[in-house]
Amino acid sequence: MFKPSEKKKRKVPKKVLSEVQLQKQAEKRRKAIEREISASIKSKCEQYMFCHVSRRIFDEFPETEIRTRMLFAERNIHEQLICDEDRPDMQVLWYRKCIEAVEADGAVDKREYFVSFETRSP
16 A cells, blocks of 8 residues: 555666666766776776787896896796796887777777887897
8 A cells, every 4th residue: 555655667678778777887887897997097007018029038037037036026027027938039028908999789888909119229
């Protein structure tokens, strides 16, 4: 039984409700990705950089390998230092992991890709 002061809740059709829920979920996902993008630029930029070093550099300068590995380990980013065993050149390649939000069919997905920066030894 309903008291006169109580109002009946209007029923929203399931199809409309699910569309509204999907829009809200997409917006939440977009905001989460935007926060991650902001953090990758401002506070966590180091965690998004990867260093690829030619084995020839470390062979030529052994103390550099030890110091570099220690530095990466101290900063807790040791997995971001990659020694390229097969490259014949003496190159250090820096890659930055980039993130962007991509909308497709009403859904928001995160796209990750790498951008490279090169430094060459003379």
